[in-house]
Amino acid sequence: MSEQDSNWKYADYIVTESEAIAKARAQSLELGIEPLSPAVGAQVAVLAAATNAVNIVEIGTGAGVSGLWLLHPSSRSVLTSIDSEVEHLGYARQAFSDARIASNRVRLITGRALDVLPRMNENSYDVVYVDGDPAQVIENVEHGLRLARSGGTVLVPHALWRGRVADPAQRDDVTSAFRTLVQEIASSTAVVSALSPVGDGLLQITKLD
Ligand SMILES: C[S@@+](CC[C@H](N)C(=O)[O-])C[C@H]1O[C@@H](n2cnc3c(N)ncnc32)[C@H](O)[C@@H]1O
Secondary structure (H helix, E strand, C coil), X not given: CCHHHHHHHHHHHCCCCXXXXXXXXXHHHHHCCCCCCHHHHHHHHHHHHHXXXXXXXXXXXXXXXXXXXXXXXXXXXXXXXXXXXXXXXXHXXXXXXXXXXXXXXXXXXXXXXXXXXXXXXXXXXXXXXXXXXXXXXXXXXXXXXXXXXEEEEEEEECCCHHHCCCCCCCCCHHHXXXXXXXXHHHXXXXXXXXXXXXXXXXXXXXXXX
16 A cells, blocks of 8 residues: 555544444445545534634535534534435435434525525625535536635535546546636635645635635
């Protein structure tokens, strides 16, 4: 195993997930949903805590693993989460209940992100987590930046898309979309950003005034 691989494995290994998150993770894998890795979960929880995030939007609820991590740091935070699959939302609802998250802290919306997002309030959210259809990542991030308040942060997991973004020979549509996003964000003066290699990449974008 390369030094890099063992670092990755260790970063996941040292994270202790709650019983509810571990159960939601197992459920996700059973359903064929790819949840964020433990190390990415811990990272997004730190970012939510560091930004005192209260109002959080998530695109791509899955079975609730990322939502539980995003809600973890503050009992005041509220999550609005969108998923196109009713079945996934059912499991996520159960996961939030298992974690004893009050029902008024979670609003689950069934629908396609690009139908729902245009109806949401702009400049209103502290954190926007973008993990829906990877083919629509650019459009979803554009909406995310619209919804985020000044100083708010848009988080994009899988930004290095299975190690393919860094390899110029990989030109499939999803890889190209992530590559374009990463490059455009890196050169934007409207945001401050960082691309962390945690998991398969976590792009962190904070909107400036
Ligand atoms: C990678 S999974 C999300 C995993 C979840 N964020 C986690 O870490 O636990 C992607 C989710 O996006 C949903 N999805 C796919 N296309 C979508 C779309 N156009 N609009 C909303 N949700 C979509 C899928 O149903 C799936 O649950």
